[in-house]
Structure formats: structure tokens, C-alpha cells
Amino acid sequence: MATILLVDDDPNILQLVRIHLSEQGYRVFEAKDGMAALDILKKEPCDLAIVDVMMPYMDGYTLTKEIRVQYDIPIILLTAKSQIEDKEQGFQAGTDDYLVKPFEPKELSFRIKALLRRYDSQGDEGIFHFGETTINKKSYEVQIGSRTFLLPLKEFELLYYLASNPRQVFSREHLIEQIWGLDFQGDERTVDVHIKRLRERFSKVTDDFQIKTVRGVGYMVEAQQS
The missing domain is CATH 1.10.10.10 (Winged helix-like DNA-binding domain superfamily/Winged helix DNA-binding domain)
Known part of the structure; x- marks a missing residue:
């Protein structure tokens, strides 16, 4: 099963998503800020990143840009912001998908599976x-x-x-x-x-x-x- 990097400074969100994904068989690494997330990526190969926008030290937009430069993995941004301008900023940063809090864990699961299928389908072609x-x-x-x-x-x-x-x-x-x-x-x-x-x-x-x-x-x- 895929390995997922979860980045959020809210311990409740970390726990909720980790439990939900672990129950589905995913391996989950957690980070409370962008710097910690980059450290994990250097050591552990991850198949997908779930990134909160509002975090200390490095916000989600900046982290998304950093991940996109260094790693070819899909990214989902989690945020309480729902304005079109905020979504535009997220997509410009390089995110593949965008989910507004509060969200249903099942919806997050659907989006994860869709992105993993899309990236896996590239296979050896490209x-x-x-x-x-x-x-x-x-x-x-x-x-x-x-x-x-x-x-x-x-x-x-x-x-x-x-x-x-x-x-x-x-x-x-x-x-x-x-x-x-x-x-x-x-x-x-x-x-x-x-x-x-x-x-x-x-x-x-x-x-x-x-x-x-x-x-x-x-x-x-x-x-x-x-």
C-alpha cells in the first residue's frame, strides 16, 4: 500500500486523518510544519503528500512549491480557506487537488485514490x-x-x-x-x-x-x- 506524508500543525487533524488512512492500510508519516516535512521526504520515499496551508515556519503554498521542485508525487492541499483566489494560489504553487476544511475523511480517501491512479497510470510511458x-x-x-x-x-x-x-x-x-x-x-x-x-x-x-x-x-x- 502507498506511503502518505501528512503535514498539519493541528494535532486533531493529524490524529483523525492518520487513523482513517491507517485503517485503509496506508503507511502514514506525520509532520507539524513544512521544514519537518522536507526532512521526512529526504529520508522516506512517499507516494503522496497531504499539506495544510496555514502552518508555522513554512506555509503550505511554499512547501508545495518545494515538493514540486524536488519530488514527483501528487499533493493535496487542506485548508479552511475557500475563496477562489486561495484556490488559484494553491494550484499555481503546484498542488494537484484542494480540499476545504471541514471535510469528510471518505472524500479525502476518494481523492487520494484518484490521484494515485493518475500517477500510477503514467507507468513507463511519458x-x-x-x-x-x-x-x-x-x-x-x-x-x-x-x-x-x-x-x-x-x-x-x-x-x-x-x-x-x-x-x-x-x-x-x-x-x-x-x-x-x-x-x-x-x-x-x-x-x-x-x-x-x-x-x-x-x-x-x-x-x-x-x-x-x-x-x-x-x-x-x-x-x-x-
């Missing part, structure tokens, strides 16, 4: 080659010739999704659902902003692939075959 360009899902890197690009999480996932389905046109609504999830409460302009950033990064660097706009429909990638 590397695409177009000309001199390699898009690597395992390392979240784009390599073009001798240059390596490390992208923000959602930018990479958007590029990876489009590149894995070359010449297929996707609507903004579809891309929101696939990359940001059904719970995302922002608008479709988020896709446009991320596409613009990707074009700015790569349009002058390589001709191996291009992100094209299909007017009135959405976006697609045209790529050279290796």
Missing part, C-alpha cells in the same frame, strides 16, 4: 521525442539539443498533454478539465495565458513543434516526427 526535442514526464523537463528547460507544473502538463496528442484540437474547456481538474473555478483565459507563456519560451528556440490556435475551437500541437 517520454516524447520530436526532432531534437524531448518532453519527459518523469523528470518534468523539456530538452532541446543541449538545453534543458524546467517548466512550472501546469505549463509542463499542458504542453505534455498537447504533445501526446499531436494534431488533435482541444477546446479550452477540455484542457481546463484535463490539466486543472473539474473543481477549478477560474476561467478559460487561464489556458490562453499558459499557451502564451509556452510560445514565448519555445517559438524562437525550436521548430520541432508549434502550438497552433484553431480559431473558434482551441489549440493543438504540430510536431516533427523523430
Whole structure:
């Protein structure tokens, strides 16, 4: 069974979630702040992290960014905040999911299982080659010739999704659902902003692939075959 890192400065939440997850067979490591969580991750391989937003020393947003840079594991943010701006900040930090307190432990379990399935389904696949360009899902890197690009999480996932389905046109609504999830409460302009950033990064660097706009429909990638 999977190993889960639980990070929260509320001992009641730690106990409630630990008991619930342990009963389902998960191995659980607990940390009361972000610094302690990073120490655990250095020593123990974890399959998923559940992170509270409001914590001393290092808040959940900062911890999420740190985890995302160093480890390829799914993250669920737990928070008492339910404003769209707070959720946006969480997703920008790199979280995969967001659960507002108070929550039902069963709902947390559903979300954990869904994320673990999503990450496990990647398996040994996840590397695409177009000309001199390699898009690597395992390392979240784009390599073009001798240059390596490390992208923000959602930018990479958007590029990876489009590149894995070359010449297929996707609507903004579809891309929101696939990359940001059904719970995302922002608008479709988020896709446009991320596409613009990707074009700015790569349009002058390589001709191996291009992100094209299909007017009135959405976006697609045209790529050279290796």
C-alpha cells in the first residue's frame, strides 16, 4: 500500500486523518510544519503528500512549491480557506487537488485514490521525442539539443498533454478539465495565458513543434516526427 506524508500543525487533524488512512492500510508519516516535512521526504520515499496551508515556519503554498521542485508525487492541499483566489494560489504553487476544511475523511480517501491512479497510470510511458526535442514526464523537463528547460507544473502538463496528442484540437474547456481538474473555478483565459507563456519560451528556440490556435475551437500541437 502507498506511503502518505501528512503535514498539519493541528494535532486533531493529524490524529483523525492518520487513523482513517491507517485503517485503509496506508503507511502514514506525520509532520507539524513544512521544514519537518522536507526532512521526512529526504529520508522516506512517499507516494503522496497531504499539506495544510496555514502552518508555522513554512506555509503550505511554499512547501508545495518545494515538493514540486524536488519530488514527483501528487499533493493535496487542506485548508479552511475557500475563496477562489486561495484556490488559484494553491494550484499555481503546484498542488494537484484542494480540499476545504471541514471535510469528510471518505472524500479525502476518494481523492487520494484518484490521484494515485493518475500517477500510477503514467507507468513507463511519458517520454516524447520530436526532432531534437524531448518532453519527459518523469523528470518534468523539456530538452532541446543541449538545453534543458524546467517548466512550472501546469505549463509542463499542458504542453505534455498537447504533445501526446499531436494534431488533435482541444477546446479550452477540455484542457481546463484535463490539466486543472473539474473543481477549478477560474476561467478559460487561464489556458490562453499558459499557451502564451509556452510560445514565448519555445517559438524562437525550436521548430520541432508549434502550438497552433484553431480559431473558434482551441489549440493543438504540430510536431516533427523523430
